Amino acid sequence: MLLRHTPKEVAERKALAINPAKTCQPIGAMYAALGIHGCLPHSHGSQGCCAYHRSALTRHYKEPISAATSSFTEGASVFGGQANLLQAINNIFTVYEPEVIAVHTTCLSETIGDDLNQIFEKARREGKVPEGCTLVGAPTPSYVGSHVTGFSNMVKAMAQLAEPSGKKSGKVNIIPGWVEPADMAEIKRLATLVGVPVTVFPDTSGVLDAPLTGEYTMFPQGGVTIKELKASGDATATLAMGEWCSADAARWLDAKCKVPCTVLDMPFGLAATDRFIDVLRTVAGVTVPDAVAVERGQLVDLISDMHQYLYGKRVALWGDPDQLISMCEFLVSLDMQPVYVVTGTPGKKFEERIREICAGRPFEVKVKAKGDMFLMHQWIKNEPVDLLMGNSYGKYIARDEDIPLLRWGFPILDRQGHQYFPTVGYRGGLRLLEKMLDQFLDRKDRDDPETSFELVL
């Protein structure tokens, strides 16, 4: 037993987080920044944070994650990090030649109180920023929110680059939220299929799924360009996927650039994808082509084929609010029972949404924001589930309790391919279903007595 010290009895904890279902802001900011073309993320703090964030992202995406750090030592921690950041900006533009540096803060520089904008101003005045290059900055104190907050803060900083020209571009901004590179590509594909020109930001497709060719470039061809971000202020509308990941940026564009926005759930599963497509065609004023309806119909077809195996299955899931909300809705629509839902990210609204989604269903949902995996494991010990859905850390619970684990979310450290196969949209729904059914049926084939072991299922 790997988690053998976890007791079944739940005792309230006020001070101690155990086995967290969240991590810190900067890693989210770093991931978002990688979705800008030609951008080097920069961590303004001591070098450990940057090393940790790069390692975690590398282990998940199995791709090079370049990012620089201000490498604070004791002096910088006492006197402030301005000198370090100025030096860093100069070195980065000289050595790595990015078009953009996206700086996020850390607990350390936030506690000291470094002001990024003021340092950026100084860097520009001192000629440390080459012509045509951009500095982006986002405050990301980790003692507030979670990695999701950091992602959102960087996305908002991207939106703040908007420079409305006064002429509408006819494009729609899509803020996809923290999803895989393949998901971002899939969202673009769907939008193209519907016939709507879009700007997706951040966009890590083409960055974190780069081919192996024998040549390495720190800045692959993907990512949203600064030009596109500037033009985002001229868009017809912004569709923000996820209240936690994307809404802040969209609302800023709405308030400051008069780009109306709507906050949608992330398009995981049938209903959320339906809403996405429906809103997209409405704001763009286009007719949805049959090809999209065919994809949708295929998903419905598979759902009906699989229903007998999925019906009534109890699921425990953990991860980030936006993803969990859509996934819960998908599971409920399959007549499955998401009985335990935990995120480490704070937010009362999260608990409300999950309860709403599960209301009137034949099960009782236990949901917690600011929760942790230790608590979820205790719930499972009290009443087991049929499936776990979440990041790789769930494998310890999976093994101890002998429950199948469907890896989904961040980070996935022990399996590969997630960066290539989308789980958003109708096609992504097919993949989710396939993975789920494999879990159940592999288990059934393993556990069924010989007498009822069957070839045809």
Added chain:
Amino acid sequence: MAKTSKAVRFDPADIKEELLKKYPPKVARKRAKQIMINEAQESETPPEIVANVRTIPGIITMRGCTYAGCKGVIMGPTRDIVNITHGPIGCGFYSWLTRRNQTDAGETGENYMTYCLSTDMQDQDIIFGGEKKLAAAIQEAYDLFHPKGICIFATCPVGLIGDDIHAVARKMKEKLGDCNVFAFSCEGYKGVSQSAGHHIANNQVFTHLVGENQTPPEGEYKINLLGEYNIGGDGFEIDRVLRKCGITNIATFSGNSTYAQFASAQHADLSAVMCHRSINYVADMLETKYGIPWIKVNFIGAEATAKSLRKIGQYFGDKALMDRIEAVIAEEMPEVEAVAADVRSRTEGKTAMLFVGGSRAHHYNELFQEMGMKTLSAGYEFGHRDDYEGREVIPHLTVDADSRNIEEIEVEADEKLYRARKTPEEIKALEDAGYKFKHYDGLNSDMDKGSIIIDDLNQYEAEKLVELLKPDIFCAGIKEKYSIQKLGVPMKQLHSYDSGGPYAGFKGAINFYKEIDRLVNSKVWSYMKAPWQENPELTATFVWE
């Protein structure tokens, strides 16, 4: 293995120049002192290398922080101590199960390594201080697990807001009564790399754990194994070999270790140091306080393993032990040699680069030599000058502001427990026979003349080196892995071993030979170009069936 000392093909001075070319002048000046062209061993005035100095802001370093060295590296692998990170959630999260320290929960089944505990500080705690929350967290951890020990680790903001974690630890230790609570001021900004964290960890382990257990453990030929972290099961393999030889390993610092092992370390009669960088402090303190001499060993490489075992045998000077060691070597070597011979036919003459750790870049040289491979360039991520140039330079090391703020603890001979393990005459006899105590020659001595030694290699230089010298394999850590591989060169992680190992001892050598053979001879690296990229001309004479 005989050392190959033929000069390498390329002109190292050109390479160095190329590496520095693009830097702003200030950066170039600093980096120039951290890149050196190795002299032959006989050289009288070997060039100095600058090491253990700050990384330049904005330069993409491989290094991590003090917290990572303390909590992640040294204390992480101890299974029956509960580790609580005092800080915002991230630091604790990233150090949760991400090093491949294997552990055997043993009969007691006590193992907290799968748990990540954190005070998850919020803005309130940053503003008003986190001491109360920390005390409450310790209480909650105690109530849940009732461990023998609880360790507290400070992250950057903690030092800044001035929480007195040591006072909280003392108070809670008193309150709990049967739980040893102590803390580490290992804020990430304290040093220039992980190395500062090793030092801080060593000091506290020595102060709060070593010496506590009065009853001497059973066994003959008692040693401590220092600086072995059981990555990929290395420690298990070393323990297997030691056991087979009849040597008792009292305490491993700190792979697969327990509270009781640390607490009994003073009963050993010899400290064998694997990773010089991370742990030589403890070896010195064990000697000063308890009279336990130390020697440098290396269990990476089959020859090195045999040599290290003989060195331990010679120390005890007991014929029965030495015979048994020879018997073990004789028994283990044929299989190793058979695999080496097979693999060598495919690896001979291939080239490697090693940039890792504070000792591994040196240790793994041995294994590559055993395969007939050559290390073109090497260096440490967080080594000090003595790890490059040998311990002779220690008296000449400059103490800068960054090393000054790491506490040096004063240790004296223990009135009751100090016991010289050998008489001065015995020591002298051993030394006259060529035996070396407290001795480490460093990496440079094992590198060829003309090879390039680089401290704190960064991403830009790594990429350049690979482009210019095209090694057959590059070894570093996870952050470097994929950028190197994109260049079409296989990359082996030597922090975490990817998912392989063990690579220590005899069985480990076999594993490593096979792994490197797989990597350098894989066809994968030949798939980079599509046929139409290799032959872009449209041939006029396409042959139809």
